[in-house]
Structure formats: structure tokens, C-alpha cells
Amino acid sequence: MSEKLVEVHGLKKYFPTKKGLLHAVDNIDFYINKGETLGLVGESGCGKSTTGRLLLRLIEPTGGEIKIEGQDVMKMGAKEMREFRKKIQIVFQDPYASLDSRFSVYESIEEPLRIHKVYNDPKEMEKRVFELMETVGLAPRVINSFPHELDGGRRQRVGIARALALNPELIVLDEPVSALDVSIQAQILNLLQNLQKQMGLTYLFISHNLSVVKHISDRVAVMYLGKIVEMAETEELFKNPLHPYTKALLSAVPTPRIDIDKQRIVLEGDVPSPIDPPARCRFYNRCYCRCEGCAEQDVQLVEVKPNHFVACMQAQE
Amino acid sequence: MDQNVILEVKNLSLNYVTDDGTVYAVNDLNFVLHKGSTLCLVGETGAGKTSTAKAIMGILPHPQSKILSGEVLLEGEDLLKASKKRMQSVRGSKISMIFQDPMTSLNPVMRVSDQVAEVLRLHKAKSRIEAAKMAKEVLLQVGIKEDRITEYPHQFSGGMRQRVGIAMALACSPEILIADEPTTALDVTIQAQVLELMKELKKQYEMAMIMITHDLGIVADVCDYVAVMYAGSIVEYGDRRHIFTNAKHPYTIGLFGCIPDLSIEQEELIPIKGMTPDPSKKPKGCAFAPRCAYATEQCFQETPGNYEIEPGHWVRCLQFRGEDTENV
Numbered sequence A: 001m002s003e004k005l006v007e008v009h010g011l012k013k014y015f016p017t018k019k020g021l022l023h024a025v026d027n028i029d030f031y032i033n034k035g036e037t038l039g040l041v042g043e044s045g046c047g048k049s050t051t052g053r054l055l056l057r058l059i060e061p062t063g064g065e066i067k068i069e070g071q072d073v074m075k076m077g078a079k080e081m082r083e084f085r086k087k088i089q090i091v092f093q094d095p096y097a098s099l100d101s102r103f104s105v106y107e108s109i110e111e112p113l114r115i116h117k118v119y120n121d122p123k124e125m126e127k128r129v130f131e132l133m134e135t136v137g138l139a140p141r142v143i144n145s146f147p148h149e150l151d152g153g154r155r156q157r158v159g160i161a162r163a164l165a166l167n168p169e170l171i172v173l174d175e176p177v178s179a180l181d182v183s184i185q186a187q188i189l190n191l192l193q194n195l196q197k198q199m200g201l202t203y204l205f206i207s208h209n210l211s212v213v214k215h216i217s218d219r220v221a222v223m224y225l226g227k228i229v230e231m232a233e234t235e236e237l238f239k240n241p242l243h244p245y246t247k248a249l250l251s252a253v254p255t256p257r258i259d260i261d262k263q264r265i266v267l268e269g270d271v272p273s274p275i276d277p278p279a280r281c282r283f284y285n286r287c288y289c290r291c292e293g294c295a296e297q298d299v300q301l302v303e304v305k306p307n308h309f310v311a312c313m314q315a316q317e
Numbered sequence B: 001m002d003q004n005v006i007l008e009v010k011n012l013s014l015n016y017v018t019d020d021g022t023v024y025a026v027n028d029l030n031f032v033l034h035k036g037s038t039l040c041l042v043g044e045t046g047a048g049k050t051s052t053a054k055a056i057m058g059i060l061p062h063p064q065s066k067i068l069s070g071e072v073l074l075e076g077e078d079l080l081k082a083s084k085k086r087m088q089s090v091r092g093s094k095i096s097m098i099f100q101d102p103m104t105s106l107n108p109v110m111r112v113s114d115q116v117a118e119v120l121r122l123h124k125a126k127s128r129i130e131a132a133k134m135a136k137e138v139l140l141q142v143g144i145k146e147d148r149i150t151e152y153p154h155q156f157s158g159g160m161r162q163r164v165g166i167a168m169a170l171a172c173s174p175e176i177l178i179a180d181e182p183t184t185a186l187d188v189t190i191q192a193q194v195l196e197l198m199k200e201l202k203k204q205y206e207m208a209m210i211m212i213t214h215d216l217g218i219v220a221d222v223c224d225y226v227a228v229m230y231a232g233s234i235v236e237y238g239d240r241r242h243i244f245t246n247a248k249h250p251y252t253i254g255l256f257g258c259i260p261d262l263s264i265e266q267e268e269l270i271p272i273k274g275m276t277p278d279p280s281k282k283p284k285g286c287a288f289a290p291r292c293a294y295a296t297e298q299c300f301q302e303t304p305g306n307y308e309i310e311p312g313h314w315v316r317c318l319q320f321r322g323e324d325t326e327n328v
Ligand SMILES: Nc1ncnc2c1ncn2[C@@H]1O[C@H](COP(=O)(O)OP(=O)(O)OP(=O)(O)O)[C@@H](O)[C@H]1O
Pocket: A015, A022, A023, A024, A025, A042, A043, A044, A045, A046, A047, A048, A049, A050, A051, A208, A274
């Protein structure tokens, strides 16, 4: 049995807006096993980043429970919280925005070590920074470079080095390769996979790119309009998607081949507003399989096969 | 000239002069566009895709950019020599462009229907009433219903804005549509909608299309012909079969190896080592040589020619010298 590092129950984040309550994350349940990568996919605005930020407690949830190693994050005292902050780190999409432009590579990587007062001896700190640079494949010669002097791939390596500095258990990777060219993207994906193998890291990998998520994840959760609509092991999810949205999403991904016949499900319309959504299946108005019952009540994420969860009444039958 | 060719770009080179130096953006570029066909220009950031498109449209920024050499032949007429006035009319009725960010071509303070109508009035000299009627039709074709056409662009989602961009580009039924990453900013399900729409309209309007993208998946979806760009040059050119089943240039092969592909099982991605070259330095020899696993000493010395290794399939790589059917 794999051990659960993260368990999330009924997690909610509502943002008050002028037009009403925006249900960014709406009552989601998921878990992440130790040492695995959970991919979180979905289209723009479905709540992926909000979920990631909630895990780190960068924002406070409206409701629900987050447990890390069985400990309730919401009930932690100050001391526990400090330890917790080291355990979970985040890497953002645009390292340009997430790195301080006035900090050199050295200063950027050193910062978390300094804030958490990990080393008293500056020599040791320096050694650690060089070690981290080597780990992420940064040549020592860029140590005094500033973010604008680095290309996107190197900037992302700095972001990863910072995240690794405090020996975290879990890293939330929020679109870590989306801003990169494909040849650099492959370098970073390989780096992340190697680091995970070496250090036993656990990842929450957030992306809208299904090909990338399939490649890197052990399990995948699909989000739509604040809800997780399906969650399963990667192979199962891509071979045997059950939710109509997952099916449409998978069929819409362009694949770089001309020898396979693609049966595309083209969805009509746009994603509806997340402000005060009606209490029914969020996919209702675009669903090509809906029936009368779907309009009447909300639908829960249910385990229909071992480790395969889906929130669709049709699929649950 | 081949009757089937509508546009031909010959030996195009252009640069940008900036405070930081000269950027050699496009270097000796050649391709042809066949009537009614779709050519994909594919390549990574900075390869020179947008610059090429802007050169064809005559909208390169002045005075930073300079065309150093070449011709852009539209049915035999060199657009690089055309007057401003002539280019304006070409842009209105012969060639249109769609941008990645549809707001580039949209006016934020004008109703969507009025914008499309204005294009028609300007280029097709339609009366106000006629133009309004046609605008409504074109917008309907791209899936924007009548009840929303009097809204402003900011009231639309990204996908809808791009549809309006397409409607504007199509309003005057151009013969060539250049689409510069038209779906890069969109979600996949919306991207699928827009791509389907473009395919349909292309057929209906019998247009030729240049689709610019960095996504080989989109290329596979829409292309008849493919030009793979690297550092301002086309390193490989062929029809869809050539590129997808018989790619020869090490860069093209590298691109296929490094992208995760949903449709197959892959253990490991094989990244292309190193980074794209600094465009302000004109490399001696082949621009890809520093990253190429097959590079020999000669590759760093000699600029590769363009070798036709099978009819219609061109590769710019010294490995293929002598294998070409006809040396050019
Ligand atoms: N601070 C905030 N105040 C109000 N609304 C917010 C805030 N942060 C996020 N939202 C809204 O919450 C929803 C979810 O946003 P989130 O950033 O989590 O989406 P995402 O899945 O990460 O999207 P993307 O793929 O575009 O990054 C969106 O509708 C967004 O506009």
C-alpha cells in the first residue's frame, strides 16, 4: 500500500467579487501518495493554481481540510507551521516573474536558506548553493548573472534550485514548462524526473498541457470549473476516460502524427462563469451526454473502479 | 512560373538594428505556397516566423528592421517593391493576417459588428447598410450569433475574440490567409473549435494558408506542406508525408524526439542539447551545428546548401550534399 503524503477533503476557495461569489475551488477531494507525481490538468481558470496555492497555505481556504502526513495544516501552531513551510515548495510558470530581478543567481538560491537560518557558517551556505546549482544543471559561471541575462530554461533551473534548497517533501509545480520552448521543456522535464528519483520527491504537477502531464504523472486529476471531475492512474485515465469532459479534452489534443485517425469531440460554447454556479454538474450546459437527472442535483466524485474516480452520473451507473 | 504557385518567397534576408546590436532574424529564406494549400511554418521562439510573415504583409517595424535581400512574389509581382498604396490594397483583398493576440487587430472601443463592417467598407467599398449586413453574415459564419455582435471585444472570451479576428481577416475573402499562432493563447477545447472552423472556412473560401506554429500537433492537423525553421532559415521543407514519416534534418528529428506525445508510449524524452543560438551573432557554417549530434568539423566551417533529397523534399544539411537530385 502506498502511503499518502497529502490528503484533501472538501477543499473550497470562494473569492468575493462584485457580481457574487466566485467558486474558484469548489469542494474537491484528492490525495497524493508519497514519491509520486499527481498531475492536475484543466483549462484556464478551472482552479488549478488556486488548489496549489491552498496546499501551501499561500491563501486561506473557505472550507475543507488539508492533511500533510496526517497532520491537519489548518490546525498547525507557529512552530509546526515553520517546519511545514520547509516541507512544501512551489515552482511557478514564469520564472521571470517569480525571481527577484535584483537578485543574482547566487542570491536567489541562497534566499530560502537565509530566511530559514539553515546555516550559520557562510562557507557552508556557499557550498550548499554550489551543490544546488550542480543538482539542477547550472554551470558555476552563471552564479553572478541576473534573471534577465538568463534564458527561460536556466531561469527555471534557478526556480527549481530555490525550491530544493530546504529539502522539501512536496513540490507544487505550477505550469513549470509552459513558458519554455519544446527543446528546453524536455530538458526541464527530464531534470524534474531525475530529481524525483534521486530524492524521493513528491510532485503536484499543474499544467494545461495533457501530453506533458501524461508523460510525467503517475496519477492524473482533471479539473473543470472548480471541481475535480475525474481522477485515476495515468494509464487508466488516458486509455479509459469516463467523464465526457475528459474524453473531449483528450480528443482535442493535437498529436504530432499523421498516421492515426483522430476522432475529435468538438465541444460547443465556452466554459460558463464560475460566479455562483448552479448546483448541478458543472459540465451540464456543454455536455453531449447529459440527461434530465443531471440538471437536478450536484454530482460527487465517486470511485467507480479501484483508484478510478469520476463525477458524472452517467459514468457512475 | 508554375501556375499552381500563388506566393513565392525568394532569398529573403532581413535584420533588426537595435541598441544591443544587429539581430539576423531571417536568413536566405525560400519557399513557395501553392494555391489552396496550407503551408505550416514551424519552429521555436525566435526562429523568425513572425518576421517572415510581417515581411510578406509589408508590416515590418520601421526603421528598426531592414530587408537585406530577396523577393516576395505574389502571382509574380514583387511585393517588396510595391508602393505603400498598393500594399494597402494587397492587405485588404489579397492577403490577410490573424495574430496570436486577437486584440492586435481589434479596436477595444468599437462594437464588434462595426469593426468587421468597417473593413468591408474600406476594402470592398460597400455601402453602410450592405457592409453591416455582410458583417453579420461573416460573424455568424465564425459562430458569433446576432445577439452578441453589438458587444465590445472585452466582453468576449479569448476564443470568441479569435473568432472575430478570423472574421475580420476573412471579410474581404483574401486569397492568402496568414495565421500567426492563432490558437496558442487558447485552451485545447477552444483551440479545437477554432482549428475546425479555420479548416472549414479555408475550404469554403478556397484560400491558401500559411499557418505559423511551434506545435507539431497542430502542423499534423492542418498542413499540406511544412517548413521547419531554425535561426532564421528553413532547414527542412516537404509535404506532410516527408516531414512526418521521413524527416531528415537533425533539428527536425530532434524536435520530434523531445515532445511528449499523447498517442504513444515514451519512456524518456530526448532533449536537443544546448540552446538556440544568439541571433545577434551570425554563425560560421551551419547554425544548428553546436547542438547537432552529427556535426563534423566541416559543419562549423561551411554553410550548408539546400539539397532536394526526394522530389519536393529539401534539407539544409551537409550530410545530404551530393544526394540531392539536382543541386541548387
Ligand atoms: N485573488 C483572486 N480574486 C478573485 N478571483 C480569483 C483570484 N484568484 C483566482 N481567481 C479566479 O479563480 C478561478 C480559478 O483561478 P486559477 O488561477 O486557480 O485557475 P487556473 O486553473 O490556474 O488557470 P490558468 O490555467 O489560467 O492558470 C478563476 O476564475 C480566477 O479568475
